[in-house]
Amino acid sequence: MSDLRQRFYIEDSPVRGEVVHLEEALQTILAQRNYAPAVQILLGEMLSATALLASTLKIKGRISLQIQAQGTLKWAMAECNHLGEIRGLADYEEDPRFQSAIDSSTVLSTLVSPVLFINIEPEFGERYQGIVPLDKADLAGCLMQYHDLSAQIPTRIVLASTEQRSGGLLIQLLPRNNDEEQQRVDEDLWPRLTMLTGTLKTDELTNLDAQEILYRLYNEEEVRLPEVEKLQFGCTCSHEKCANSLTQIGLEAVKETLEINNPIEMDCQFCNKRYLFTAKEALDLFGEHLS
Ligand SMILES: [Zn+2]
The missing domain is CATH 3.55.30.10 (Hsp33 domain)
Incomplete structure (x- = not known):
């Protein structure tokens, strides 16, 4: 079965x-x-x-x-x-x-x-x-x-x-x-x-x-x-969906997270898959550049 x-x-x-x-x-x-x-x-x-x-x-x-x-x-x-x-x-x-x-x-x-x-x-x-x-x-x-x-x-x-x-x-x-x-x-x-x-x-x-x-x-x-x-x-998580969540939490919160964790690690709770965002990738989402 x-x-x-x-x-x-x-x-x-x-x-x-x-x-x-x-x-x-x-x-x-x-x-x-x-x-x-x-x-x-x-x-x-x-x-x-x-x-x-x-x-x-x-x-x-x-x-x-x-x-x-x-x-x-x-x-x-x-x-x-x-x-x-x-x-x-x-x-x-x-x-x-x-x-x-x-x-x-x-x-x-x-x-x-x-x-x-x-x-x-x-x-x-x-x-x-x-x-x-x-x-x-x-x-x-x-x-x-x-x-x-x-x-x-x-x-x-x-x-x-x-x-x-x-x-x-x-x-x-x-x-x-x-x-x-x-x-x-x-x-x-x-x-x-x-x-x-x-x-x-x-x-x-x-x-x-x-x-x-x-x-x-x-x-x-x-x-x-x-x-x-x-x-x-089957899990519907994706790099794109994680990127959307980062956009939603906002630039300030993303910058704060990057000070502690770089790259940013996002784990899917459903399937345990890990998604990584380097500082460059995360800031690019907001049109910001690494200084
Ligand atoms: Zn997943």
Whole structure:
């Protein structure tokens, strides 16, 4: 098994879904920092969730989930783009409650004044930001409620993660277009699928491959599977983006930094890649020259 996303359709119905499985990419991301077990599991669920949500976008760009809070966990973020590249990061203070967990609820229960943002950033066009109330026990519960209410698309989401593997399943009842489709629809289908989806166990989600999961849940239905999409770790940092951040902090701050560090070192927190700016390069950004 590797890092992949499997879309599925229930034949002759407005129901579609996705299954994601992360292993190597998850381990690459978790290896960047020495995260406590519960934070690893939270990040695993967030990464699977963004990979699921990215599939619902029809644009080129990226989608991210970002938690901001006041407790010991300050910040956590997971992102996936239209190429299936994922990355994630968390910032927290040591907390004995983070030493073990079975799901994201362990960390969510410790958050103080938390906010969860869904950000959609198209390559071209306007950004979108939604705020998801974090008032359910786990991440999947919060995201399901958000979709039911704001997008008005009935959605079931199951997420699971260990420190090695993470998995997710999303199934949606899409709006129907015309009366003819309405008549052909099996009214019992969605309640039946919801009930079946609820029987999925977390260890099945992290251990079985996508086809096995779909067979295990929906073998009474006609399930159509398009080609599997690959997911992988990918970072969007660049020398140019670092240069932009230097421009934003301003000439004075850059000069002060150069007095302590020359060249200026900028480390990407997501992938640990280091970017260097000599005094000449840094000052050139402001049209200044070395005196
Ligand atoms: Zn990077």
